[in-house]
Amino acid sequence: MSHNLVQLRRHRGELRGDDNALQHLKRVMEERREITPADVAAVARATHQPEAAVFGVATYYGDLGTRRRGRTRVKVCKGTACFASCGDASVRWMEDALGLPVDGLSDDGEVSLETVYCLGLCHAGPSVAVEGRVYGGLTPALARSLAADLAHAPGLVPAEQTLPRFEAHGGPAIVLERLCLGIDATRLDAAVAHHAFEGLALALSQRTPSEIIAEVERSQLRGRGGAGFPTATKWKLAAGHASRAEEAFIVCNADEGDPGSYIDKHLMERDPFAVLEGVAIAGYAVGATKGFVYVRSEYPGAAPALRRAVEAARASGWLGARIRGSAFSFDIEVVEGAGSYVCGEETALLRSIEGLRGMVTARPPYPAENGLFGRPTVVNNVETLACLGWIARHGGDAYAALGVGKSRGTKVLSLNERFVRPGMYEVPFGVPLRQVLEGPGGGLREGRPIKAVQIGGPLGGVLPSSLLDAPVGFEELDAVGALLGHGGIVAWDDTVDARDIAEHLFEFCDAESCGKCFPCRIGGRRGLEIAKRLKQPRESAAVEADLALLADLGETMKLGSLCAHGGAIPIPIATLMQHFGDEMRGGAR
Template sequence: MSETVVYVPGDAAAIAVGADRVAQALQAEAGARGLALRIVRTGSRGLLWLEPMLEVATPAGRIAYGQVAEADVPGLLDAGLLTGGAHALRIGAPEAHPYLRDQQRWVFARSGIVDPASLDDYLAHGGYRGLRRALGMLPAAMVAEVEASGLRGRGGAAFPTGIKWRTVLGANATQKYVVCNADEGDSGSYSDRMLMEGDPCALIEGMTIAGVAVGASEGWIYLRSEYPHAKRALETAIEGAVRGGYLGNSVLGSGRAFHLRLRIGAGAYVCGEETALLESLEGKRGVVRAKPPLPAIAGLFGRPTLVNNVVTLASVPAIFEHGAAAYAALGSGRSRGTLPLQLAGNVKRGGLVEVPFGISLRALIQDYGGGTASGRPVKAVQAGGPLGAYLTERDFDLPLDYEAYAARGALLGHGGFVVFDDRADMPKLARYAMAFCAAESCGKCTPCRIGSTRGVEVIDRIVGARAVEDRTRNVVLLRELCDTMTHGSLCALGGLTPLPVLSALDKFPAEFGIASDAVAGS
């Protein structure tokens, strides 16, 4: 009897809800029954509310079972799990699931499918076709390909990736670096983590293409310490790439060198800011640098450095494999290609949805998310992390597009959305935004370091005031403070903290004890 392969996610979110225990129970129970079974730990498909979701390889393709607990294992085996047998937890073919069926997966094409520890599996699923094509091109043509794709930074700032690449390519230096920002600290975002755990080879390939394109022989990944599973996945994948000749002194015999190092952070949110990240990589306090000079001119150890986010770099192999035009054909306005959206917080079906730009938040939250987990009405959605605005019903039909969000005073950011039901306490969330900024400020600039602490105090005074005049006076003060932080801070931490604060105030004035006409901003 040949062995049956069962895929169980090794993704951190799946593990957090019991995937390891399910895998152990399955191995033990199969052993006791004398069943030939091999468990492969994959990443997650991104249907996170269904985790632990396991898949069985059958002659008719993979069959998935969702929300499996270890106690379900004997019953599943009784029901014929290994041949895709009927069971209450059976989902069927994962690709046919409505959540996955209409997604267009470019970056997450392999996550949940391949064994992230296996270079062979990566190659069997289209891996390194992008690099092979890239190696046949001149650096300028490679950069032009990225420019033509319309790819923009997926870490939140949405800066055109091709322009960064061109700047680093044009910088004259004996040593240049490619740095991957894997310091994904924003609540509501987990696409970087999922990619690194589910398809780390794609990040390595993307960095290698970037290195060859801009003339950098060294790549550094700065990974946050909260992601130990991603660390192990990357270490294994880097070893595999070195053994396979995809990293080293001559990448695939091209004569071009590319080496990769992995560095771990130590719990500092501000290190997600690119210049603080570079300081941290140099072993120092993660203090933000003034720009200019841009990192592309003087970055890591003062050398020209390309700093890109995980999903940005992991988008590159597919762009080279399928061509920039195919990627640029997707999207909306100046936001081209796909964005892996992340649904989080109080949502019934939380997970990763990779679709072209342009769908509405309403479609995302209702059609994909199924509304709130609590079944109560959606009150607010924070888009783009702790520095992003709170959106309400009125904003839900905006197309997901960088410019459309910016025009509404909001941030699409990395595409993470945190849903709150009608019990959300908006003054408390506004206060939290200021308190978070105070806790995480690097301390270099005054508006952020001092302003955030004053912000907490002013919000406390607004909420605690008995007289309307006191509240109104402090609201004026809060607005002035936010104005100073927005325009006077050195980086996005202090500069964008006013977004959640003011959006909460403007959209829910009554909760701050203010009549709506009294707050109609300056």
């Protein structure tokens, strides 16, 4: 009953403004550091929703909860890049330094310790956050220093002082030129001096919406968030529905949850106008009335940077009513999430903007027809949108001239802290992966050999060094059992044990499952148990039985999971078995 009522209100577009339960609960948590039954009842009254629905939201997101948290919340990163830096040692360092277990609260209620999957400082891990201030380079000594003075964090380097490098591979600049050239594109005047909003101006003054869609179709741009779906196809579908709807939306998916990826974070914080311009171009092409950018809360600098950019763009007429004298009116709202990896999946993300539990919904209907508040909605990733200004200016053919096969244009790859020169590299599709990792990336620290590389986040295949000559491309990486995903690359040197990687991945799967479907909800936990057992010395028959069970489990998760979180986790596990089979059997006697 509760569920049906909420769905009805959602379809009527009523879960906005003061009726958004998530935003109410975030404020409660901010003020009091816990959500009590009385708070749930009060929010239910304020939002005209059943208490059960509000309780569901309060207990779903990592930032919320009915358990009390400290006035100072310390969050230590357990993401894959930080795991590659130090195993899970950084968690123990913080536990020892604070004298608190994970999820513990100090006796005076002042400090609590939590874990988090990725703070976007994968180039400088291991990382930790204290009340929205993020630090990299954690060591046991620095953990003690931090615990002794949480307010000032002596000796630790704040994230804003550890800007990652952003370079174009093989030239001074490609598509994301302001970042490649090191322009301070956070200032509107500097960004505009380097072509920001030129694509939007050209679109509004010289192109019809359908001409813009045709241009994007010629560019062969595919979604950069992971799925690689053709952007123009999605737009055409949405434009058809939008033409019959009273409102339609563009949603920028800035919930870059894959540990190891920090590309969208950098774009939002260092070139926010590129993102806003892309949202506005998409809005014009599709006939949308408003844009939203949904940013993960683990990036505390991103939402403020975007909000400042929205204000500046509004003030100079690039957003708002009748943009630059055209007939097109469009505005953008920045919404911050509350700690849930699965909200990167588009249906979960839309539910989160509506203030509901960020759980996955079966498709169809697709968001293009029935999305945010039940209206036609295009969901595009940050990097996808950031390319649109360039495509509008240079034309789709120029973009499609770069690349290989069905992967046209460029892709940014982010390299983890293990590399000699970690950072982001914009490459034309088709460049062999090894060229990037060993060229600009400089190979691994201390001259150690690359043993394993995971591409595209925790759901991507794990490749041995021998397969790194594969070209960067959707199908090209797929052919070697990997996944381009969002382009995050985490490399391990020869000291890692494949069984530790398997355990880490299942732990992530288990921790971040939204719980909607059982193959993932239960499978992640069973997989974690098996992965832990594989590390124990046992009879070889027992190990083989567990490996067979793991293969069966993978098949069930692949076939039965509703979304990629459960459905794709068997991919890295299968590649670990394929390429590191002996090591996976290492516990056998």
